[in-house]
Amino acid sequence: MAPANKRLVMKFGGTSVANLDRIRRVAKRVGVEVAKGYDVIVVVSAMSGKTNELVGWVGEAGGALHDAREYDAVVSSGENVTAGLLSLVLQSNGIDARSWQGWQVPVMTTSAHSSARIEDIPTANFDTKFAGGMKVAVVAGFQGISPEGRITTLGRGGSDTTAVAFAAAFEAERCDIYTDVDGVYTTDPRVSSKARKLDRIAFEEMLELASLGAKVLQTRSVELAMRYKVKLRVLSSFEEQSDNAGTLVCDEEDIMESNVVAGVAFVRDEAKMTLISVADRPGVSAAIFGPLAEAGVNVDMIVQNIAEDGRTDMTFSLPVDQVERAESAVRDAMAREEINFHDLIADRDVSKVSVVGIGMRSHAGVAARMFAALSAEGINIKVITTSEIKISVLIDRKYMELAVQALHDVFELEKA
Ligand code: ASP
Ligand code: MG
Numbered sequence: 501m502a503p504a505n506k507r508l509v510m511k512f513g514g515t516s517v518a519n520l521d522r523i524r525r526v527a528k529r530v531g532v533e534v535a536k537g538y539d540v541i542v543v544v545s546a547m548s549g550k551t552n553e554l555v556g557w558v559g560e561a562g563g564a565l566h567d568a569r570e571y572d573a574v575v576s577s578g579e580n581v582t583a584g585l586l587s588l589v590l591q592s593n594g595i596d597a598r599s600w601q602g603w604q605v606p607v608m609t610t611s612a613h614s615s616a617r618i619e620d621i622p623t624a625n626f627d628t629k630f631a632g633g634m635k636v637a638v639v640a641g642f643q644g645i646s647p648e649g650r651i652t653t654l655g656r657g658g659s660d661t662t663a664v665a666f667a668a669a670f671e672a673e674r675c676d677i678y679t680d681v682d683g684v685y686t687t688d689p690r691v692s693s694k695a696r697k698l699d700r701i702a703f704e705e706m707l708e709l710a711s712l713g714a715k716v717l718q719t720r721s722v723e724l725a726m727r728y729k730v731k732l733r734v735l736s737s738f739e740e741q742s743d744n745a746g747t748l749v750c751d752e753e754d755i756m757e758s759n760v761v762a763g764v765a766f767v768r769d770e771a772k773m774t775l776i777s778v779a780d781r782p783g784v785s786a787a788i789f790g791p792l793a794e795a796g797v798n799v800d801m802i803v804q805n806i807a808e809d810g811r812t813d814m815t816f817s818l819p820v821d822q823v824e825r826a827e828s829a830v831r832d833a834m835a836r837e838e839i840n841f842h843d844l845i846a847d848r849d850v851s852k853v854s855v856v857g858i859g860m861r862s863h864a865g866v867a868a869r870m871f872a873a874l875s876a877e878g879i880n881i882k883v884i885t886t887s888e889i890k891i892s893v894l895i896d897r898k899y900m901e902l903a904v905q906a907l908h909d910v911f912e913l914e915k916a
Contacts, residue, residue: 506673509543510540511544512544516679525737527593530590531595538673540635541639541672543662544641545579545641547582551575572614572616572650579641596636602644607643608620609644609645609646611652614652615654616652641660642659654720655718656718657717668730675731677735680737682736682745683697683735684763685698686762686908687913692904694909702752705857706732706749708765708856709856712766712890713766713768729751732749758858759859759912759915760857761911764856764911765853766853767852770817770850772882775830777811777842778814778839779811780810785802788814791829792816801894823848830844850882851895851903852892860891870910873906873909880895
């Protein structure tokens with residue numbers, strides 16, 4: 501058998517396939533890569549707005565407690581339409597292409613419906629087809645099949661993860677993620693006009709930025725890319741592309757020189773809860789955060805104050821739409837006499853702003869510069885957390901834009 505061609509994975513998001521005209525543009529773009537000699541795996545999202553519509557219908561038909569397996573059956577269908585349509589257009593352009601739904605590959609996943617994880621992508625099927633002349637496999641993103649044989653989906657934004665998983669399984673040269681922005685920016689250009697597109701960003705930085713609120717890539721897809729060292733490129737499907745357009749998400753070693761801080765991320769709608777005067781003894785944190793976890797509350801930052809007379813205050817942050825759920829979880833725990841607090845305060849008007857950069861590992865004083873910049877703007881910091889490559893603060897929401905701009909300025913992110 502002749503050696504296999506080089507492989508490329510190309511992923512197109514919802515806005516890139518929003519109508520037939522755009523699907524024709526996508527087909528042209530795919531044709532360019534086929535002409536270069538690649539065997540191409542294209543992963544598509546549903547046409548923009550489609551998944552939301554399907555989710556809405558499931559809610560109307562099945563109510564809040566709907567069968568998650570049927571949710572997946574319905575919600576996965578948007579991608580099937582796009583995959584078929586793109587294959588048709590590619591074929592009419594004279595390219596040997598066909599569509600594949602997740603179960604046909606098969607993309608094997610866990611049975612965690614609506615947030616399944618990919619376990620395995622057997623390559624034999626595609627290898628045979630590519631060897632037999634197929635040029636493009638158009639894969640419906642976001643979906644797979646469980647060990648029970650039911651259709652699963654990978655969580656919102658999951659087509660990114662499908663794309664990276666295929667790139668890893670087929671040892672693709674690169675995974676190009678086509679979207680409606682032309683790359684990864686130092687911060688959201690809608691918040692700071694000085695935001696600059698990055699040519700390269702390290703996996704670790706992208707992972708932090710994605711989980712801290714930057715919405716370009718599903719967090720899970722970056723995790724996978726990092727684990728399997730898949731070169732990821734984020735680029736626009738709305739512009740003519742050169743070979744090094746967009747932003748390359750890559751290994752640290754592939755970045756020559758970088759700023760100490762790579763980007764500023766933010767989550768606008770956060771809340772802060774404080775339990776005033778809880779007992780300071782072993783087991784208290786477990787007694788508070790256990791019930792919160794069971795109630796599905798995504799606790800992020802946690803601070804415990806210095807204890808006085810055996811009592812302390814416990815503060816944590818959470819998404820603003822989970823405040824009610826959190827309140828009832830801790831009040832129930834109090835009613836069961838598992839915990840005891842004097843008061844419960846919820847602040848629903850906070851945002852989280854974070855600076856991220858692998859350069860922090862080797863540069864001291866980043867936190868001090870960050871705090872000085874916020875203080876110069878008169879912004880009060882309510883909670884601070886740090887990791888090796890990020891510093892996050894919770895501040896009043898009305899200062900969020902100002903904080904992002906001030907931090908962008910102080911770390912001179914407009915300069916490469
Ligand atoms: N269509 C799905 C969503 O809107 C998956 C994706 O586009 O990545 O979340
Ligand atoms: Mg997306």
